[in-house]
Amino acid sequence: MYKTPDLLSPLDTGVAGRVRKPLMRRFADADAMIAALQPSYPVYCLRPHVLADNARRFIEGFPGRVMYAVKCNPLPAVLHHLHEAGIEHFDTASLPEIALVREALPDAAAYFMHPVKSRAALLSAAEVYDVRHYVIDHAEELAKILKAVERRDIAILVRLSTPGGKALYELSRKFGAAPAEAAELLRAVHAAGLETGLAFHVGSQCGEPAAWRTALDLAAQVIDAAGVPIRYLDVGGGFPATYANHPVPPLEDFFAAIRNGLDGMPLGPDCIVMCEPGRALVADAMSLVVQVQLRKGNALYINDGIYHSMSEPAVAGVQLPARLIRQGGGFAPAIADFTIYGPTCDSTDVLPHTIPLPADAGEGDWIEFGQVGAYSNAMSTRFNGFTSETFVSVDAPAFLP
Numbered sequence: 001m002y003k004t005p006d007l008l009s010p011l012d013t014g015v016a017g018r019v020r021k022p023l024m025r026r027f028a029d030a031d032a033m034i035a036a037l038q039p040s041y042p043v044y045c046l047r048p049h050v051l052a053d054n055a056r057r058f059i060e061g062f063p064g065r066v067m068y069a070v071k072c073n074p075l076p077a078v079l080h081h082l083h084e085a086g087i088e089h090f091d092t093a094s095l096p097e098i099a100l101v102r103e104a105l106p107d108a109a110a111y112f113m114h115p116v117k118s119r120a121a122l123l124s125a126a127e128v129y130d131v132r133h134y135v136i137d138h139a140e141e142l143a144k145i146l147k148a149v150e151r152r153d154i155a156i157l158v159r160l161s162t163p164g165g166k167a168l169y170e171l172s173r174k175f176g177a178a179p180a181e182a183a184e185l186l187r188a189v190h191a192a193g194l195e196t197g198l199a200f201h202v203g204s205q206c207g208e209p210a211a212w213r214t215a216l217d218l219a220a221q222v223i224d225a226a227g228v229p230i231r232y233l234d235v236g237g238g239f240p241a242t243y244a245n246h247p248v249p250p251l252e253d254f255f256a257a258i259r260n261g262l263d264g265m266p267l268g269p270d271c272i273v274m275c276e277p278g279r280a281l282v283a284d285a286m287s288l289v290v291q292v293q294l295r296k297g298n299a300l301y302i303n304d305g306i307y308h309s310m311s312e313p314a315v316a317g318v319q320l321p322a323r324l325i326r327q328g329g330g331f332a333p334a335i336a337d338f339t340i341y342g343p344t345c346d347s348t349d350v351l352p353h354t355i356p357l358p359a360d361a362g363e364g365d366w367i368e369f370g371q372v373g374a375y376s377n378a379m380s381t382r383f384n385g386f387t388s389e390t391f392v393s394v395d396a397p398a399f400l401p
């Protein structure tokens with residue numbers, strides 16, 4: 001059995017399809033979970049108290065409305081805990097994400113922030129799920145929305161392409177209108193009688209507070225050029241998490257840069273400033289426990305990999321903190337660097353960095369990886385029959401580098 005029968009699937013949402021209270025076994029830490037379950041399958045250890053702390057830090061520090069970007073970790077329990085901590089707005093990009101938010105948290109708002117949407121998704125979003133906020137980066141998309149959606153009590157935000165900063169993922173090539181085009185689109189939205197907004201995304205895992213300042217200066221020029229009232233200004237996501245090979249300034253530096261950028265902007269008193277963090281809200285709120293299935297020399301074969309929870313370490317090269325857990329302890333004092341292979345038959349299923357662990361690590365030992373709350377379970381496939389779908393909650397502090 002891949003999943004122990006006494007653990008509930010994260011998709012078991014309880015009464016009437018609603019996430020009332022996440023049904024998850026709770027342990028003091030990963031060690032206690034291992035003592036109880038002896039898992040031969042990967043186990044995600046969610047830290048609800050860390051989610052709550054992160055949500056509070058954003059709500060208190062960010063000068064505006066905080067939306068959670070659902071794609072980063074759509075686990076119903078994550079949505080539930082963030083909502084409990086005061087997050088009432090959710091950035092969604094597809095109809096299933098919208099349905100997830102609106103059915104799990106009926107009093108929360110979903111925003112349809114994908115610049116390219118099908119007509120069917122637009123119709124269902126507006127009519128079934130009462131979505132009032134949409135993003136465009138092209139005139140054809142505006143025309144499509146005006147045709148597919150009958151109601152006019154909606155807001156349309158124009159996604160602006162920005163130079164971005166030192167980010168691991170650049171997000172302004174695929175989406176975003178150039179400044180002159182964005183000003184034109186804002187005028188068209190206003191002329192259609194809809195509320196207007198301007199949005200950008202400086203790129204994911206952006207370590208440079210000045211990137212927001214630069215983007216806000218550009219946004220100010222666009223707003224000036226458009227000459228129409230701006231109801232929403234959305235500074236996107238991209239706030240970074242800490243990885244061993246990617247040290248970043250504290251979140252408060254990013255909030256300060258945004259405050260500075262907002263100071264001189266031509267915004268009316270009823271303009272709502274928003275942000276859409278994904279990673280920074282959830283990255284340190286989850287760790288992953290895997291088991292070593294075989295050792296060959298200094299290579300360890302484990303039960304999770306790049307097609308499951310660890311595509312980010314492979315694609316972006318982020319280095320996760322790791323520690324060996326053995327029942328009864330007693331490791332060799334020496335440390336060795338191990339190559340870590342995932343469970344599939346694909347030879348690319350290997351972590352790009354070696355991981356330092358006690359030199360006698362071997363079959364049956366467990367490894368806890370920290371900082372896997374973002375883009376892990378969200379991107380896991382079922383390739384080769386392997387899945388990572390067991391979640392527990394732990395009271396332990398975040399496992400940081």
Ligand SMILES: *Cc1c(COP(=O)(O)O)cnc(C)c1O
Nearest residue numbers: 069204205237238276277278279
């Ligand atoms: C992915 C994405 C986010 C979240 O980005 P993070 O880097 O995880 O904060 C926010 N907004 C949009 C439009 C996105 O595509």
